[in-house]
Amino acid sequence: MYRKCFLCLTLLLGCLFSQTLHAQFDPVNPPEPDQVYSYWLTVDCEPQYSAWNSGNGKYVPGMQVQVNSSPRSDSYHFSHWTLNGERIDEKQLDFILTMPAKALHFVAHYTFNPSNPQEPEMHYFRRLTLMSSPQGIASFNRPAESRVERDTQMNIEVYANQGYKFIGWYDAEGACVSKSPSFFYTMPDQDATLTARFYYSPANPDDPQGGQGGVASSIPGDANYDGIIDMTDAMLILNVYLSGETPDEKILKVCDVNGDGVVDVTDVSLVIKTTNDNKIKSQRI
16 A cells, blocks of 8 residues: 555656656747846936936946936926935936846936025026927936026036937027037027937837837838827937938938938928828827
8 A cells, every 4th residue: 555655656756857847948949048138217307397307218237327317497406316216315416327137216306496586686697498309308417497697608418318319409590509418608698598409219229218109110200219100200300300410221211201312301391291190180080
């Protein structure tokens, strides 16, 4: 009796061991030993819309990433950072971190304290506005809106989210002020608006870094690879045209809407027309 039980137990253990080996050994679909995973880093602000933030993207562990937040006006004052819901000791709005093997969510917290418009000597100050095109894909080393004393020389720098390539700084009349993301600017005796223009050029379009649909796009006109043709795409294509540079094959594929081999205002017009047509169709549904 005991001998039969022992034999049954031995056979059972043998079957289990065989199944375990079979599950571990799969020559048809072997594991990829050198597979590298990437993780999301997101940067937000609180209150919402109190700042422009950059550094958002998907990164492999060990990569150096620049995180930045800049208040939208000088009425917002930085308080502290939180990381994944916990307050951290970082005191700077701009810092570099080494990406770990996990997702990170930074939030820059601000307090609202508008300055007194009746402060003395304010008639010597002019308003400086910093913008990015497309809007919301970059942050700056100073408030996006601030009052600056005329003739003041200052350093202005822009930091973009992953995948966006800098074209240049442009004033309100469309004149190029600088081709460098960081430059020195002298405040004129009038309000000034400076716009940092970018185009979208992900390192690997087949691995999108933030498209709404999460799927790479090869649709002519879909300049930001989000699977939707809208005014953001029109602005990106316009920026490529205004840069005066010859786009590479990857950019040309999505920006050359009419397929004539160049990126120009015709392509921008076609995207705007497509956007308007889509709006009309959606209204009819």
